[in-house]
Amino acid sequence: MKVLITDEISPEGLQPLLDDPRVQLDVRLNLPVAELHQIIGGYDALITRSGTRVDAALLEHSGNLRIVARAGVGIDNVDVPAASKKGIIVVNAPFGNVNSAAEHTMAILLSLCRNVTVANASLKSGEWKRAPFTGYELKGKTVGIIGLGKVGGRVALRCRAFEANVLACDPYISEKRAEDHGVKLVSLDDIVRYADIITVHTPLNEETTGMIRSEHFAAMKDGVIVVNCARGGIIEEAAILEALESGKAVGAAFDVWSEEPPATEVLRKLIAHPRMVVTPHLGANTFEAQKNVAVDVSREIINYLDGRPIENAVNIPRFDPDLMEHMKPFMGLVSKIGEFVAQLAPPNPNKVVFTYNGKIARFDCAPLTVCGLASLLNRQTDQEVNMVNARLVAETMGITVEEVRNTESESFSSLVTVCIETPEGSRSIAGTLFEGIPKVVKMRDFQTDFTPEPHMLVISYDDKPGLIGKIGTILGEAKVNIGNMTLGRRAKAGEAMVVLSIDSPADDATLEKVAKAVDARFLKAVHMRE
Structure with a gap:
């Protein structure tokens, strides 16, 4: 199997592929789109992160490509419907960077609440100021978590450890799961209305794009804090910029952007805003997470190669x-x-x-x-x-x-x-x-x-004495050995069905002899893949 890697992937995490003699691994980073289109058809598998767009245009050149592995959770850079039409499996690594993303959420939230970034810059510039950097505690605050999946659940656990009250909104989980996390399950409107801090942890899709808009900010508490360490575009960036400029939001912490790298005027203003803590999509950027997601997708490719079920395919039930x-x-x-x-x-x-x-x-x-x-x-x-x-x-x-x-x-x-x-x-x-x-x-x-075996015969005929013997004789004369036989019938002298496993295929001439000898109603050779 030929595997192409087009983004930076942890070498340690690729060890399962490096250890498999069936796998040829090629690392080609920063390929121009035209060159990627030219070579992709020669590969069976593609491993990417977020830097490669696996779109319909690329997939038109896919040739031998059978599996696309995204070393991370998000798959918004992969055209899954286009891949599905071509029978290409798309897998991700939904659990490898879960802890990393949860910890980064807490890191940028706490940095914002305690003014770490601006205080750090002030002190390094030679100033000694304290009053301008008075912060906020998490204890006693109401944190609203949108999306109580693997990452959101861990964020909830950590916020509770800081003695915050936690509300959660997620239409796809049960109340029991929320209770297990020690949080109260509420509607999105209740999150917007009651939360002091709102953090999102959902995938980016049609349902979640622009989930938090201007009308939501209008309904929020004055002085709300908003965090996005999930996917750019879940929170409308123009709306959060307006909320910061009006003072509706006292601060925001973003790790992800609707355009990466950010280039629009709105994003430039948002990133430069003094009450924003920003990072360049570092949620999964820990050494541990990078190794974990690479190991996960490497194992999925080995599973595919071995014909075993793939656990994290996003376009397979x-x-x-x-x-x-x-x-x-x-x-x-x-x-x-x-x-x-x-x-x-x-x-x-x-x-x-x-x-x-x-x-x-x-x-x-x-x-x-x-x-x-x-x-x-x-x-x-x-x-x-x-x-x-x-x-x-x-x-x-x-x-x-x-x-x-x-x-x-x-x-x-x-x-x-x-x-x-x-x-x-x-x-x-x-x-x-x-x-x-x-x-x-x-x-x-x-x-x-x-038990189905590689070579089998299914024959139905009117049950009469001696017919099984005739079948055995004809196959024996053709040097076809019978391994096992099962016989089913409705009644004596009625229609019978015999299923034979044979050690080697029987040719057409032999099958014709068998059919004629027993006056078969039905005869079919079955060949199962080994």
């Missing part, structure tokens, strides 16, 4: 991290049965239904559905399909995808069924796990019991 180890075997199961049934179904599918019964149905099964769909569609189209673009490919092909969950299951603790519907009929297959091993336990209404 994913499980709660606490569930990942439990759900990994089911991803293997649904992938195998999706690949298996795709080879049995007639062409031109119009609908695929994924059904989850039993304990598995208690969880969000969307990642399983996408995993199984990708495996299935890879047998239905020449286009490479993965978990990133599976639903887009299905939509393009006119295939409806449905997911059904039912916590009841008659025979198994958990059962996964995939059914493909086509104009010529349908095919279904159901599987479960036995001690972590995928087993197919039902095909149509036939009970079965086998």
Whole structure:
């Protein structure tokens, strides 16, 4: 695998890639856009920070590119929809710089409250002044945190350690999680109305861009303090500048900007304002954080190379991290049965239904559905399909995808069924796990019991004495050894289905002999990826 690095990345954090003989690592910093476009198609993976724009224009030249790894939390420099259309996985490192960002938030907040930056400059210039630098304590203040995720939660913990009262606004967390952090969950309007200090910790997206605007500042307390150590543009910079100039805000501390490096007149005025503490996007700039995020994305690339689930892909449905180890075997199961049934179904599918019964149905099964769909569609189209673009490919092909969950299951603790519907009929297959091993336990209404193997035969015929022997004889004459056999039937002398695992593929002539010998209703060779 060829991996291109276009921004400064911690060498220590890249060690997992450096240690893997399958990986060729090229470091090319500060590449002109035209040159990057020219060479990107020769690489399988790209590792960036915030200095490289991975936009639609770049992705048009992506060629072999399969994964973009952003060594940090924010992905606003990556066009995720454009990457998804091309089946390119986008991963980030959402946890590696969490502590660094939380500590930097507290650093610039405390520097502002205690006038550290201006007092430092005054003393270094030879002055000895104290009264102009009288500050504010956090104790007893009401801190409003917008976004109680990994960083916001840590900021809440630290503010409480300073004996501040903490309010939080986050529509995506439960009241219990807020209680666990010792904070009160309120609306954005309440944060604006009651907080002495407001700090934002959300991603930058359509929902959060311009979240704090002029009308919000008008409703804030006089003398409010505002902190942005998350992403530039969440707080409208013209609005905070107006609030500082009017005295509505007594001060502000920003680490991030809507334009980096800042160049507009508004940003120049904001940065130069005497009641602003500013830093050039240093939230993740600790030696520890840089190593951590590099390690995280390096491991994700190794996971991709090994075919293991990727935990921090932003354009793939994913499980709660606490569930990942439990759900990994089911991803293997649904992938195998999706690949298996795709080879049995007639062409031109119009609908695929994924059904989850039993304990598995208690969880969000969307990642399983996408995993199984990708495996299935890879047998239905020449286009490479993965978990990133599976639903887009299905939509393009006119295939409806449905997911059904039912916590009841008659025979198994958990059962996964995939059914493909086509104009010529349908095919279904159901599987479960036995001690972590995928087993197919039902095909149509036939009970079965086998593990999918690289080479298999599926045959249905009217059950008569001696037919199994004929199958074995014909395969034996063709030097094809039978490894395992499972037989399902509805009734004596009724339709039977036999599934054989064979050590090597059987040629077409041999399959024709078998079909003729048993008067097969259906015969299909199945080849599973090893």
